[in-house]
Amino acid sequence: MSSHTHSPARRVSNVPHEAWYAAALSTEVGSTPLARRVLGQRVVLFRTSTGQAVALTDRCVHAPVALSEGRVQGDEIIAPYSGFRYDASGTCTSVPSQERVPYGARVHAYPVHEDGSFIWVWPGEPALAALRRPPSTEWLRDPAWTTFGDQVETRASIRLMQDNFADITHVTHVDPEIAPPALGDGPPPPLEVQVSETSVSFWREYPPAPMPAWQSLVMELPAWRRLPQREEGEFVSPGLWVDRWTVDLEDGRSARWIFTHALTPVSENSTRHVWRVSRDFSPSPAVDGTVTPLFTRYYQRVRHLLEDMQRIVDEDGPVFEVRVAADAAGSQVRRIMDRLVADEVGVRD
Amino acid sequence: MSEPTTTHVSERECDVVVRARRLVAEDVVELTFGLEDDEELPAWTPGAHVDLMLAPDLLRQYSLCGSPNDRTYQVAVLRAPDSRGGSMAVHELPEGARVRIRGPRNNFPLVRAQRYIFIAGGIGITPMLPMIEEAIASGAEWSLHYGGRSRSSMAYLERLAAYGDRVHVVPQDEAGLLDLGSILGSPDDSTRVYCCGPEPLLAAVEALCSAWPPGSLHLERFAAKDVVREGADQPFEAVLQRRGVTVTVGADESLFDAVRAAGVSVLGSCLEGICGTCETGVLEGDVDHRDSVLDAEEQEAMDTMMICVSRCRGERLVLDL
Numbered sequence: 001m002s003s004h005t006h007s008p009a010r011r012v013s014n015v016p017h018e019a020w021y022a023a024a025l026s027t028e029v030g031s032t033p034l035a036r037r038v039l040g041q042r043v044v045l046f047r048t049s050t051g052q053a054v055a056l057t058d059r060c061v062h063a064p065v066a067l068s069e070g071r072v073q074g075d076e077i078i079a080p081y082s083g084f085r086y087d088a089s090g091t092c093t094s095v096p097s098q099e100r101v102p103y104g105a106r107v108h109a110y111p112v113h114e115d116g117s118f119i120w121v122w123p124g125e126p127a128l129a130a131l132r133r134p135p136s137t138e139w140l141r142d143p144a145w146t147t148f149g150d151q152v153e154t155r156a157s158i159r160l161m162q163d164n165f166a167d168i169t170h171v172t173h174v175d176p177e178i179a180p181p182a183l184g185d186g187p188p189p190p191l192e193v194q195v196s197e198t199s200v201s202f203w204r205e206y207p208p209a210p211m212p213a214w215q216s217l218v219m220e221l222p223a224w225r226r227l228p229q230r231e232e233g234e235f236v237s238p239g240l241w242v243d244r245w246t247v248d249l250e251d252g253r254s255a256r257w258i259f260t261h262a263l264t265p266v267s268e269n270s271t272r273h274v275w276r277v278s279r280d281f282s283p284s285p286a287v288d289g290t291v292t293p294l295f296t297r298y299y300q301r302v303r304h305l306l307e308d309m310q311r312i313v314d315e316d317g318p319v320f321e322v323r324v325a326a327d328a329a330g331s332q333v334r335r336i337m338d339r340l341v342a343d344e345v346g347v348r349d
Numbered sequence: 350m351s352e353p354t355t356t357h358v359s360e361r362e363c364d365v366v367v368r369a370r371r372l373v374a375e376d377v378v379e380l381t382f383g384l385e386d387d388e389e390l391p392a393w394t395p396g397a398h399v400d401l402m403l404a405p406d407l408l409r410q411y412s413l414c415g416s417p418n419d420r421t422y423q424v425a426v427l428r429a430p431d432s433r434g435g436s437m438a439v440h441e442l443p444e445g446a447r448v449r450i451r452g453p454r455n456n457f458p459l460v461r462a463q464r465y466i467f468i469a470g471g472i473g474i475t476p477m478l479p480m481i482e483e484a485i486a487s488g489a490e491w492s493l494h495y496g497g498r499s500r501s502s503m504a505y506l507e508r509l510a511a512y513g514d515r516v517h518v519v520p521q522d523e524a525g526l527l528d529l530g531s532i533l534g535s536p537d538d539s540t541r542v543y544c545c546g547p548e549p550l551l552a553a554v555e556a557l558c559s560a561w562p563p564g565s566l567h568l569e570r571f572a573a574k575d576v577v578r579e580g581a582d583q584p585f586e587a588v589l590q591r592r593g594v595t596v597t598v599g600a601d602e603s604l605f606d607a608v609r610a611a612g613v614s615v616l617g618s619c620l621e622g623i624c625g626t627c628e629t630g631v632l633e634g635d636v637d638h639r640d641s642v643l644d645a646e647e648q649e650a651m652d653t654m655m656i657c658v659s660r661c662r663g664e665r666l667v668l669d670l
Contacts, residue, residue, distance in 0.1 A: 125486065125487050125488070127485075127486035127487070127488070128483070128486045128487060130418065130486070131416060131417050131418050131479075131482060131483060131486055132392070132417055132418060133389070133392065133417070133418050133420075136389065190356065190357060191356045191357070192357050192359075193356065193357065193358045193359070194358075194359055194360065194361045194362075195358065195359075195360055195361065196360065196361040196391035196392075196393075196452060196453055196454070197391065197392070197393050197394065197397050197452065197453045197454055197455045198391070198392050198393065198394065199361075199391055199392060201361070237392070320616075322616065325356040326356070328356045328358050328641075332358070339458070342460075343394075343458050343459070343460045343461065344461055345461065346460050346461035346462055347460070
C-alpha cells in the first residue's frame with residue numbers, strides 16, 4: 001500500500017547504509033522507549049509484550065514529536081501529544097480523535113537483529129537486510145570468556161575511528177603503562193594483511209617479550225617472563241571491529257584477549273562506540289577490578305585524541321597525509337568503505 | 350633506498366569442503382562449499398567470485414551464485430575442455446573433497462540503479478542469480494535476457510521460471526541468438542546493463558553500449574589472474590607533464606627513483622606498492638601495475654599508478670607531475 005512514511009533521508013554521506021549497526025545493547029531496551037540516532041536518523045527502540053525488539057523512526061506522523069517521549073502499551077507505542085498508536089511494523093493502528101485511521105499512516109520500521117548482546121538495526125533498504133548476515137559476536141555471551149566494557153559517544157567520525165583500530169602502533173605512545181613492551185621494542189615485526197571483498201584482517205607475530213606489569217600480575221606470571229605474543233585485528237563490517245591479543249604460554253596453552261568495538265555513526269562527526277574487553281583466563285572479579293580502570297582510562301585517552309583530531313579537521317579541513325607501511329590495513333578498509341558507499345549511491349565512473 | 354619487506358598484503362584463503370554437488374544442466378555441476386567447522390565464510394555481495402586453487406599455478410575463478418546470506422558458497426561449473434584440465438578437475442570434485450579457495454573479490458559489483466538489463470550467455474548466468482534477488486529487494490525494475498545453446502545446456506531455468514516474464518530465455522536451437530539490437534536499443538541514464546558470458550557476446554554488447562551514457566555497462570570477463578612476468582624489466586620514458594621534463598627510467602631502477610633523481614619531489618613511503626602514498630596520475634601510456642592498492646577496475650582505467658613499483662607496458666608514460 002502507499003504510505004506516508006517519513007523515509008529516512010541519507011544524512012551521513014560517507015558511510016554505508018546497507019549494513020548492520022549496533023543501535024543499543026539488549027539490556028538497554030525494554031518497555032521504556034529508548035531514543036538513539038543511527039546514521040543521523042532518529043530511531044526509537046522498545047520491546048513488545050513478547051520481548052521482541054522494535055526500531056521505528058522516532059517521529060510521529062501527525063506532529064513533530066518523538067515517539068520515544070511517549071510510552072509502550074502492550075505491543076504498541078503511543079506518541080506523546082498526539083496519542084497516535086503504532087505497532088511493531090510501524091503501522092498506525094489508532095488515533096484518539098476519529099474511528100478511521102488515516103490511510104497509509106505509518107512510520108518506517110527498521111529491520112532488527114538481536115543476538116543477545118546487541119540490537120543491530122539496518123538503516124538502508126529494508127528488503128536488503130535479509131540478504132546480509134549480521135556480524136556475530138558470540139564470545140560476548142560465551143561463559144568461557146569474561147567480559148567487561150563500556151560505551152561512549154565520541155565526537156569523531158566513524159572513518160577516523162576505523163583508521164584508529166586499523167593500526168595499533170599508537171598504543172605505546174598513548175598509554176605506555178597499558179601497552180605491551182613488545183609494541184615498543186624497535187621496529188615492529190612484519191605486518192600481514194589479508195583482504196576479502198568486504199573485510200580486512202591483519203596480524204603480527206612478536207618474538208618472546210615481557211608482558212606489561214598489570215598483565216603479568218593478572219596472569220600470575222613472573223614479570224621477567226618473556227613469551228611470544230600475537231596481535232590481530234579484523235574489520236568485520238562497517239559497524240564492527242574485532243581485535244585480539246594472544247600470549248603463548250609455551251605449554252601448548254595460550255591466554256587470549258578479544259577487544260570488540262561496535263561503532264555506530266550518530267552523525268557525520270560523531271560515533272557511538274561500545275567497547276568490550278574479553279579474556280579466556282583468570283575469570284575472577286579481582287582481575288576485573290585490576291584491568292577495568294586501566295582499559296577505561298586507555299579508551300578515554302583514545303577518545304580525547306580522536307575528538308581533537310576531528311576538531312582539527314573541522315576547523316582546518318582535510319589535507320594530504322603521509323602514509324606508512326603500517327597503514328596497509330587501514331588503506332584497504334578505506335577502499336572498502338568508499339566502494340560500498342559508491343555502489344549504494346550509484347556513482348557513475 | 351628500499352627497506353626490506355615489512356608489510357605483506359594478500360587475499361584471504363580458506364580450505365573448504367564440498368558439502369553438496371548436483372547437476373543443474375548438461376555439463377554443468379553446482380558445488381556447495383563450507384568451512385570444515387562450519388565457521389563463517391567471508392561475506393560477499395552479488396557479482397563476487399572466488400578462485401579455486403587446484404594447484405599452485407592452476408587457478409579457476411567462479412562466480413558465487415547462491416545468496417550472500419548463506420553460510421556456504423555455491424558455484425556452478427561448466428565442464429569445458431581446456432588445456433590444463435582446470436574446469437574438468439573442478440567439475441569432478443566429489444562431495445567431501447577439500448579445496449583451497451581465495452577471495453572473494455568483486456570486479457562486478459551491483460551498483461544501485463532504478464533499472465537493470467541483465468544479459469547472460471551460457472554459464473554467465475551465475476553472477477546474475479544473486480543480482481536479481483538484490484534488484485528485487487532494492488525495488489528496481491529489471492529484465493534478464495538469457496541465451497544458450499539449448500534448454501538442456503542452460504542452468505537454473507526452473508529457478509528463473511519463478512520470476513515470470515521478466516526473464517527471457519532464448520535457446521539458440523529454438524530462437525537463434527539474443528536480439529541485442531532490440532534489447533539495447535533504448536539508451537537511458539537510469540539503467541545499468543550487466544553482461545556476462547562468452548567473448549563474442551561481451552564484444553557485441555560492448556559495441557552496442559557505446560551509444561549508452563558512459564559507465565552504463567558492466568562486464569565480467571573471467572580472465573585468469575596474470576602473475577607471471579616474462580623476461581626482465583625494460584627501460585622506458587616518463588614524461589612529467591607539468592614540469593615539461595622527460596625522464597628515462599632504466600631497467601634496474603624504479604620510476605619513483607628515476608623521478609627523484611631528476612630533482613622532482615614526489616612523496617613515497619613504503620616503496621612496496623602498498624601504502625598508496627606515491628599514487629600519481631597517469632595521462633597517457635599503458636601502465637604495468639604491480640601494486641597492492643588499486644582494484645581491477647582502477648588498474649584497467651590507467652588513470653593512476655603507484656610509481657614506486659609499477660612500470661610501463663610499452664615505451665612511454667605521461668604522468669601528472
